Amino acid sequence: MSVSAVVPPFYKYAFTYFDPIVTAWAAYMDFATPQTVVDSFIPNTPRNPDLDMFFQQTAGYMLGLSFLQAVLLRSTSELKIWNVLQYATLIIDAFHLYSLHWGLSRQGRLDPGQWRGEDWGCVLITVIATVYRLAFVLGIGFRAANRNVKIS
Template sequence: MPSTVEIPLPYRLLFLYIEPLGAFFGVFVNLFAPITYLKSLSPQATAATYSPLDQPIYDQLAAHLLFFAWAQAIVLRSTSDVYVWKILLFGMALCDVLHLWASYNILGAEVFSNPARWRWEEWVNLVMLYGPGGLRLAFCAGVGLGKEGKTE
């Protein structure tokens, strides 16, 4: 049975507006400015060279980001069923874990775990993974949803 509840404003702002806009921006960066995206990944990536032969990878990432934007901006808006929200957001949290793992691998433990060593790009990338990712998990755990927001 669907569990409906008024989704708290902070969750609605993040998941229905802020993140979809950020993901949609990422679509354009990967399609039309892949060098910018490549250089934002790590200090080592600044020495990397963009090759047009790699563009399909950026195009596929853009497709992934477009799906995220659509899922949040459209699918989540279409329902107030907390169970649906939790399923979708938990799947996105799984993606967050892989993104963090990739960042850890490219940055190394010394940089990944030390914000004093982050470039502005790490601040954007990691804060956008830790912050919304943490809120995704909080939502899935029912934090702030009240008794009606609990699903079985």
């Protein structure tokens, strides 16, 4: 049975197109425009170039994840691998949401009425991706017979 026959089309598109594009874009932003990243998360804060190594490391991790999202899922016939990658990405999503909450709290900007476009974009993209990723690992949208199928 092919991946297409088992994995609902929404998930296939989200995990093999949307996720890698968003992740690669984040990597580009971390590597090429660190001041924009700083402004996005901590308004009116000058970037410290001595800390660029952290942005570069994050960009590398994001590119690695983007590669796995774009290539691994297209090259495996095992639904178990799809699940493992989504569980790992859920861990990343959870820490991303935690750090967003922590940062907004420290800035006194937890009230969504104080959020800027950058805040809304980051929170919404992460929450939406977390929800569909969680739905996938819970088997929502799968036919009962396909939830634990080994794709061949």
